[in-house]
Amino acid sequence: MIKREDVIKIGQFNKPHGIKGEISFAFANEIFDESKCKFLICEIDGIFVPFVVEHYRFKSNSTALIKLKGIDTVVSAKLFTNKDVYFQKQSKYEAESTKDITSWDYFIGYTLIDDKSGEIGIIADVDTTTINALFVVDRAGEGELLIPASEELIIKIDTENKKIRLTLPEGLMDL
Numbered sequence: 001m002i003k004r005e006d007v008i009k010i011g012q013f014n015k016p017h018g019i020k021g022e023i024s025f026a027f028a029n030e031i032f033d034e035s036k037c038k039f040l041i042c043e044i045d046g047i048f049v050p051f052v053v054e055h056y057r058f059k060s061n062s063t064a065l066i067k068l069k070g071i072d073t074v075v076s077a078k079l080f081t082n083k084d085v086y087f088q089k090q091s092k093y094e095a096e097s098t099k100d101i102t103s104w105d106y107f108i109g110y111t112l113i114d115d116k117s118g119e120i121g122i123i124a125d126v127d128t129t130t131i132n133a134l135f136v137v138d139r140a141g142e143g144e145l146l147i148p149a150s151e152e153l154i155i156k157i158d159t160e161n162k163k164i165r166l167t168l169p170e171g172l173m174d175l
Contacts, residue, residue: 016077
């Protein structure tokens with residue numbers, strides 16, 4: 001069974017395209033563009049369901065037309081309108097090094113630990129609206145904190161225990 005913490009949202013299906021079951025897909029995550037997509041996951045009635053991708057073609061750098069196996073009519077394709085689309089996160093066995101991780105979104109759910117001040121909180125989201133990506137860290141009742149998602153700050157990534165140890169610049173925690 002696929003769980004919420006095992007998936008990364010990569011975009012949203014829009015409306016059907018044509019009459020043979022193709023669906024317009026707006027992706028907001030470069031993982032889709034860089035991967036050899038075999039299947040996508042949608043949440044149907046509270047359950048994450050994988051769908052095999054028969055083929056896809058890019059319309060632009062953020063939109064693709066996708067044909068899912070078993071979705072062969074415009075009527076069946078309409079059921080996917082405005083549905084969020086997910087990829088399954090890589091397992092610790094698939095991501096043998098950080099070079100295999102293609103997006104900061106992979107680390108959602110990881111605990112951040114500063115080398116000096118200890119545990120900071122859990123990465124709840126990644127803000128990519130600025131030129132530098134930021135981890136949005138949930139500080140368990142103390143609100144959110146934005147931490148730069150930067151390889152230069154990271155000391156160690158423990159994929160098995162979902163922890164990232166880093167050294168933050170002096171004063172960053174006080175902002």
